Every structure is written in structure tokens, then in C-alpha cells.
Amino acid sequence: MPAVPKYTTSLGFLDNIKEDLSYAVRRRVFVAFMRACEPSPLSRAADFGVTAERSHPTHAFFERLYPHPARLTAIGREASDWIPGEFPGVTFLRADLRGIPVPDLHFDVGICNAVVEHAGDPASQRALVQEVCRTCRKVLFTTPNRWFPVELHTFLPLVHWLPKPAFRRVLKTLGYGALSLEENLNPLGAREFLALFPEGRENRLLDVSRLGLRTNLACLSSARA
Numbered sequence: 001m002p003a004v005p006k007y008t009t010s011l012g013f014l015d016n017i018k019e020d021l022s023y024a025v026r027r028r029v030f031v032a033f034m035r036a037c038e039p040s041p042l043s044r045a046a047d048f049g050v051t052a053e054r055s056h057p058t059h060a061f062f063e064r065l066y067p068h069p070a071r072l073t074a075i076g077r078e079a080s081d082w083i084p085g086e087f088p089g090v091t092f093l094r095a096d097l098r099g100i101p102v103p104d105l106h107f108d109v110g111i112c113n114a115v116v117e118h119a120g121d122p123a124s125q126r127a128l129v130q131e132v133c134r135t136c137r138k139v140l141f142t143t144p145n146r147w148f149p150v151e152l153h154t155f156l157p158l159v160h161w162l163p164k165p166a167f168r169r170v171l172k173t174l175g176y177g178a179l180s181l182e183e184n185l186n187p188l189g190a191r192e193f194l195a196l197f198p199e200g201r202e203n204r205l206l207d208v209s210r211l212g213l214r215t216n217l218a219c220l221s222s223a224r225a
Contacts (some may be wrong), residue, residue: 023058049115050076110139144186
């Protein structure tokens with residue numbers, strides 16, 4: 001399997017501040033998940049799209065915060081098999097999210113945080129979203145909001161508002177080679193985000209903003225009864 005690129009740029013001595021801010025945002029996402037999904041101790045839960053990165057609590061925030069680890073499966077294509085050792089009870093399943101080897105609606109609740117924008121072109125993004133939905137009755141997806149003024153992977157202002165080919169040329173010119181590729185970064189606005197979800201489910205945007213700053217989009221997708 002090819003090496004997985006880093007999905008955010010280094011800010012040098014500001015990296016710890018950046019990661020602390022990320023963790024604060026993800027804690028709000030976790031609160032939104034708990035309120036919307038209401039998992040019980042018996043619910044089968046999944047964290048879709050875990051990373052091999054472990055340098056800061058933000059990278060495994062869900063495993064750190066979820067109160068029922070024995071019912072939690074962390075799923076991702078990266079080598080994240082360190083997770084069960086650090087979070088006893090959690091199961092790790094290595095899989096691409098476009099082909100998850102579990103039956104339909106195997107999980108009761110799940111989260112897919114900041115993964116969709118890294119899935120590639122719209123067809124690949126849709127395939128990922130629909131496969132995750134196939135496996136989970138109720139799942140919360142998040143992605144950075146394209147229309148927030150700062151692009152949250154490069155921390156460049158406004159460039160992601162350009163037409164996408166121009167956005168990619170700017171990133172490549174500025175030295176963001178990996179992030180200039182659609183397969184690694186394809187930011188979404190609300191309309192594009194919602195278009196990825198299966199029509200046969202109930203899909204609604206949730207507000208996870210703070211102080212009116214809508215840095216991220218969140219969509220709760222639920223199987224119809």
C-alpha cells in the first residue's frame with residue numbers, strides 16, 4: 001500500500017497551538033455526536049477513517065472520549081493497529097472506507113470526521129459516503145467548510161474559493177504538492193456535501209459552529225425505519 005500523505009501543513013512552532021485548536025473543535029463534534037446518536041452501552045459503534053498519526057490527542061479524539069470502548073471499532077486504511085493497545089477494548093479494522101467488510105447496517109452508530117475531503121473526486125467521495133452509510137444505521141459526517149475564509153489544511157486564506165483547477169495550481173506553485181492533488185484534498189461546500197448522501201436515508205446538517213464561525217460542516221445520516 002502506498003505511503004499516505006500528511007493531510008495538513010506544518011506551522012513549525014505553532015503546530016501545538018494548531019493541534020490544540022483542532023482538539024477543541026473535535027470535542028464539540030463529539031458532543032454533537034453524543035446528542036444526535038444517543039449511543040447506549042450496547043450500541044455497536046464505529047469511527048470511520050482513523051489515522052496512523054498519534055502525536056497529539058486530536059488524532060484519536062473519538063477513541064479517547066467515547067465512553068463504551070468495548071463496543072467501538074476503529075476503521076481505516078492506515079496502519080493504526082496501535083489503537084487497541086492505547087485504548088483497551090477498542091477493535092481496529094484495516095479497510096478502505098469504500099469497501100468495508102461488514103454486513104449492511106452492522107453498526108448502530110458511527111462517526112466519519114474530516115475524511116470525505118481526502119477521498120478524491122466527487123465519484124470517490126460519494127462512494128465512500130454511501131459505503132459508510134450502508135454499514136451504519138446512524139452516522140455523523142464532518143468536513144471542513146469550503147466557504148470558511150481560511151483553508152484548514154494549508155491555513156491559506158481565500159485560495160480555496162477559486163475555481164478548483166485554479167486552487168490546485170496555486171497550491172502547487174506555493175509548494176503544497178501533495179495537497180494540490182484532488183485525490184488528497186477536495187474541499188466541499190454544503191450543497192456538494194449533501195449531494196453525496198443516499199437519497200433513501202434521512203440526511204440533515206447539524207450546527208457545530210462556535211461564536212458563529214462555521215469552520216466545519218456536519219451531516220447526520222440515518223437509515224429510515
